Amino acid sequence: MAFNTIVETLPAMGRFSLRCKRENTVAMSKALGFELPSTISELVRSGNVTALKLGPDEWMLTCPMDERAKIKEPLAAVYADAVHSLTEVSSREVSIRVSGPEAEELLSTSCPRNLRELTVGCGVRTVFDSVQVILTREEQNQFRLDVWRSFVPHVMGLLSVATKEFECGL
Amino acid sequence: MLLIHCPYCKEKLPELEFEYAGQAHIARPLNPAEQSDAEWRDYLFIRSNVRGDHAEQWRHTHGCGRYFNALRNTVSDKFIATYEIEQPRPTGSEEGEKSNEQLES
Numbered sequence: 394m395a396f397n398t399i400v401e402t403l404p405a406m407g408r409f410s411l412r413c414k415r416e417n418t419v420a421m422s423k424a425l426g427f428e429l430p431s432t433i434s435e436l437v438r439s440g441n442v443t444a445l446k447l448g449p450d451e452w453m454l455t456c457p458m459d460e461r462a463k464i465k466e467p468l469a470a471v472y473a474d475a476v477h478s479l480t481e482v483s484s485r486e487v488s489i490r491v492s493g494p495e496a497e498e499l500l501s502t503s504c505p506r507n508l509r510e511l512t513v514g515c516g517v518r519t520v521f522d523s524v525q526v527i528l529t530r531e532e533q534n535q536f537r538l539d540v541w542r543s544f545v546p547h548v549m550g551l552l553s554v555a556t557k558e559f560e561c562g563l
Numbered sequence: 564m565l566l567i568h569c570p571y572c573k574e575k576l577p578e579l580e581f582e583y584a585g586q587a588h589i590a591r592p593l594n595p596a597e598q599s600d601a602e603w604r605d606y607l608f609i610r611s612n613v614r615g616d617h618a619e620q621w622r623h624t625h626g627c628g629r630y631f632n633a634l635r636n637t638v639s640d641k642f643i644a645t646y647e648i649e650q651p652r653p654t655g656s657e658e659g660e661k662s663n664e665q666l667e668s
Contacts, residue, residue: 433627434572448571448629451627517626518625519576525624
């Protein structure tokens, strides 16, 4: 059987790390114009903006590079009433998309999680061969890895070796 | 590989995502300045060395990032319970704490 799983890096996107207390999430959701996810690993999409809950008080917001003001401005406006920390981390990470019928198996070569339990539309922070990554399942056979910039050569190297091994039928 | 239940993520996850963070339920004295040297030394450095059930802190470093407490048997390496940081130690065996193998200083 031919191996057609594609590993590609994605163009830069706007990323924000949002930390705030539970009692402020209502005001934050109102400012953003959509409900922030309330359970860890839940991903909410509203237009071009996505919000992923990583921890009890931590979210990762993403948007296209030229629409960053859509996140920054409304949240800055409610800062006085709903104290939070919004940090732009756009250049910190690079996204890698792994798509194709063997995507799950390819990622399982270096990720200790049981990827079958990661449902479509969910994302988690986890490890990939000791590198901390945010792993999102965009579709049944499509994953996105958000990797800190300096670890990208390592992760891409591992993925390309694993791809070659799969291609050889190892 | 050990699977550890994170009380915040509510999932059993591989040990590689976690980090051990020492004995649990050690409260910092409210007024460190009023502590004698011996008391302060005990607070900073003296820990039990349990054979049996041990309450300890863990951190879900590569996950939700939270510290939580766990009750683990140090002989079998089995996790008996994990619970959120502000909760009391679950009732159960405290045998381990009693058979503390700490040498007298």
